[in-house]
Amino acid sequence: MQTPLLTVDHLNFGFYDRPLYQDLSFELAPGSMTSLIGANGVGKTTLVRLLMKQLKPQTGTITYRQDPAVSIGYVPQFRNLEDEYPLSIRSFVALNHPRHFPWLTASDKQALNRVLDETHLLDRQHQRLGAASGGEKQKAYLAQALLDRPNFLILDESTASLDVNTKIELMDLVKELNQNNGLTVLFVTHDLNLAKQYTDQYLLLTKDGSEMKPVSEMDVTTMPEELQPVVEFQEED
Amino acid sequence: MGIFSYDFMRNAFIASTFIALTTGVVGVFVSARGMSFLAHTLSEIGFAGAAFGVFLGIPPLDGMLAFTAVSSVAVGRLSARASRREESISAVSSLFIGLGILFLSLSNQSSSYATTILFGSIIGISSQDVVQLIGLAIFVLVTVVIGYRWLAFDSFDSIGAKAQGLNTRLVSVYFLIILAVSVSIGAQIVGSLLVFILLTLPPSVAKYLGRTLPQMMLISVAAALIGVWVGLILGYLTNWPVTFFIATIEFIFYFLALGYHNLHN
Numbered sequence: 001m002q003t004p005l006l007t008v009d010h011l012n013f014g015f016y017d018r019p020l021y022q023d024l025s026f027e028l029a030p031g032s033m034t035s036l037i038g039a040n041g042v043g044k045t046t047l048v049r050l051l052m053k054q055l056k057p058q059t060g061t062i063t064y065r066q067d068p069a070v071s072i073g074y075v076p077q078f079r080n081l082e083d084e085y086p087l088s089i090r091s092f093v094a095l096n097h098p099r100h101f102p103w104l105t106a107s108d109k110q111a112l113n114r115v116l117d118e119t120h121l122l123d124r125q126h127q128r129l130g131a132a133s134g135g136e137k138q139k140a141y142l143a144q145a146l147l148d149r150p151n152f153l154i155l156d157e158s159t160a161s162l163d164v165n166t167k168i169e170l171m172d173l174v175k176e177l178n179q180n181n182g183l184t185v186l187f188v189t190h191d192l193n194l195a196k197q198y199t200d201q202y203l204l205l206t207k208d209g210s211e212m213k214p215v216s217e218m219d220v221t222t223m224p225e226e227l228q229p230v231v232e233f234q235e236e237d
Numbered sequence: 238m239g240i241f242s243y244d245f246m247r248n249a250f251i252a253s254t255f256i257a258l259t260t261g262v263v264g265v266f267v268s269a270r271g272m273s274f275l276a277h278t279l280s281e282i283g284f285a286g287a288a289f290g291v292f293l294g295i296p297p298l299d300g301m302l303a304f305t306a307v308s309s310v311a312v313g314r315l316s317a318r319a320s321r322r323e324e325s326i327s328a329v330s331s332l333f334i335g336l337g338i339l340f341l342s343l344s345n346q347s348s349s350y351a352t353t354i355l356f357g358s359i360i361g362i363s364s365q366d367v368v369q370l371i372g373l374a375i376f377v378l379v380t381v382v383i384g385y386r387w388l389a390f391d392s393f394d395s396i397g398a399k400a401q402g403l404n405t406r407l408v409s410v411y412f413l414i415i416l417a418v419s420v421s422i423g424a425q426i427v428g429s430l431l432v433f434i435l436l437t438l439p440p441s442v443a444k445y446l447g448r449t450l451p452q453m454m455l456i457s458v459a460a461a462l463i464g465v466w467v468g469l470i471l472g473y474l475t476n477w478p479v480t481f482f483i484a485t486i487e488f489i490f491y492f493l494a495l496g497y498h499n500l501h502n
Contacts, residue, residue, distance in 0.1 A: 074400045076396050076397070076399075079394070079396050079397070080396065081394075084444065084445075084498075086269075087393055087449065087450070088448040090449075091448060091449040091450060092393070092394065095397065095398075096390065096397065096401055097386070099386070101385055101386070102382075102450065102454070103451060128448060131502060141397070144394075145397075145401075
């Protein structure tokens with residue numbers, strides 16, 4: 001069996017009198033696509049912060065594969081860009097260039113073109129981000145996180161504010177990156193339908209514990225009430 | 238042109254060229270970080286600092302630098318939470334205007350001195366002042382270049398910068414010091430009351446016309462340069478205050494850019 005990209009072993013973490021996880025253990029295989037599901041306040045974002053080493057586990061360990069090393073790309077949940085936001089999509093994505101200087105070198109431009117191509121933004125790269133559609137904005141956020149070529153991508157509720165078609169378009173793109181580039185994906189979401197359709201397995205966090213299962217074994221009816229789809233999701237053709 | 242046969246006009250031109258370069262570049266970050274109001278407050282703090290300098294008998298520019306540098310970091314920390322940013326900035330600025338008035342009164346200087354600090358003066362700039370000003374301007378520009386990647390990322394996408402592990406608090410303090418020095422430099426020509434013109438209007442023009450950061454910096458510097466140069470010439474020809482012309486020119490640029498933006502969107 002391949003070395004797991006990420007191993008979480010008996011992780012315990014909580015805030016003061018509110019324990020969030022007790023003995024949380026799971027593994028992510030390289031190239032896997034996993035959804036992280038849970039009701040509001042159950043600690044999804046806290047788990048992401050732990051995985052990104054912004055917080056330390058109280059007990060237990062979080063271990064990343066050493067060879068090849070794991071680099072994380074993270075797409076945060078909220079961005080506060082106003083309509084008059086001036087930068088073009090291309091310039092916005094380039095903000096994450098490790099050697100970003102007022103003018104980019106030829107190889108910088110190459111890396112930028114590649115990620116814009118992969119995220120299907122080449123045609124729209126000179127569009128102002130402030131005036132771009134919701135889907136284009138999400139793709140730009142994704143492209144920015146992918147610019148330094150991480151092999152592990154964490155998407156934090158990236159589809160939450162999008163309409164159904166745009167959600168599908170974005171998830172198709174993520175799936176494509178997962179299949180073509182072997183990108184390991186952790187998709188934080190409320191959306192059981194998207195989780196079922198696009199990810200291989202799910203990690204369900206609840207107040208009483210957690211479970212990691214293949215999505216084929218997901219039984220929507222036994223999920224916490226808050227996660228039950230209010231409106232049934234329609235497959236578009 | 239007879240205008241350059243006067244030492245003070247040559248000094249004023251050199252000084253304002255470096256002022257426009259500095260405020261044009263730094264202003265792009267001020268605008269992206271939503272700090273226009275803070276720039277205004279720092280101008281008032283600069284006034285208090287200059288008055289303090291006069292009171293102590295040291296050059297007003299030194300007093301300004303000291304006050305703006307210390308208080309920009311303090312204001313930055315006070316207003317870290319956006320919800321109380323405006324009120325904390327207002328509170329600090331009231332205190333400093335009060336202090337400025339006190340120092341001027343204690344120093345027994347005539348009110349014309351206050352006018353000079355508040356509204357700027359082109360006659361008062363000596364060659365020595367010009368040298369100091371160029372030194373400070375170069376300091377600011379080099380600091381911006383060194384921190385360019387962090388400043389750009391944090392100013393134009395602070396959430397993304399944080400997500401990529403950038404220490405955004407540190408970048409904030411770094412920028413506030415740059416801003417403090419820029420305010421002190423800018424006040425030398427247009428005065429402390431109106432230095433925020435150069436820190437906010439040219440970058441707003443750039444925001445509406447540019448789409449990349451280098452483009453925005455070029456447009457912002459160009460708008461600032463044209464403003465100060467034309468302002469100086471018109472001031473020389475008419476004997477009206479240079480600051481008036483600079484303010485008017487930047488105002489016109491701003492509305493033309495806004496109109497262009499609205500037409501194209």
